[in-house]
Amino acid sequence: MEKDVGTILRLYPLGEHGLIVCWCTAQHGLIRTAARNARKPGSDFYGRIDLFHECELLFRPDERGGLASLSSVALLNPRLPLRGNLNRLRLASYMAALLSATVEEEHAEGGWHALLSTALDYVAESTPRPAVLQRFEKRMAELHGLYAPDVAPHLALEHHFRKLPGGRRELMEKLQER
Secondary structure (H helix, E strand, O other), X not given: OEEEEEEEEEEEEEOOOEEEEEEEEOXXXXXXXXXXXXXXXXXXXXXXXXXXXEEEEEEEOOOOOOOEEEEEEEEEEOOHXXXXXXXXXXXXXXXHHHHHHHOOEXXXXXXXXXXXHHHHHHHHHOOOOHHHHHHHHHHHHHHHOOOOOOOOHHHHHHHHHOOOOOOHHHHHHHHHOO
C-alpha cells in the first residue's frame, strides 16, 4: 500500500458504479486509480471524489503498470469556491489540462503537485485574471526547463510539446472581461 496527498485532475466512468481517478500527487506524480463503487450511494468514496479536491489517498499500485487500486480517501480541501464562479472553474480546468498534457505519468520530480495545489488554492480565493494563467504557464515552462525571457511561456510549451489543450485564447478573453 502507498500513501500520498493528491489533487484530482480528471474523472472517467469505470463500469456502472466505478470511477477512474487521475491524480497529481506529491510523491508519485501523475497517477490513475480505480475507485470501485465510487458512484454508489453509501460507498466510502461517495461525495469525497470530485474535480480539484485535495485528498490524502491510500492505494495499491498495479504491478503491470495499469490502474492502481484506490483503497481510501480522506478529503483535505474541497476548493468549493472554484464551483461558484465559471471563470475560476475554466481557469482551474485549463491548468489541470495543461499539466496533464505536459507531464508524464508517475514523474514525481519537479514539484508538479506543489505548483498545481498552490495555483488552485489561489484561483479559489481570488479574482481569476489573465496574469494568473500567465504566471502558471511561466512556472510550468521553468519546471520543464523551457523558460526563456524572450519567448512567451505558453509558446515555449506549445513548441516543445507540439499540442496543448485547446481554448487558451478563449479563456484569456473570458478572463479579461469584467
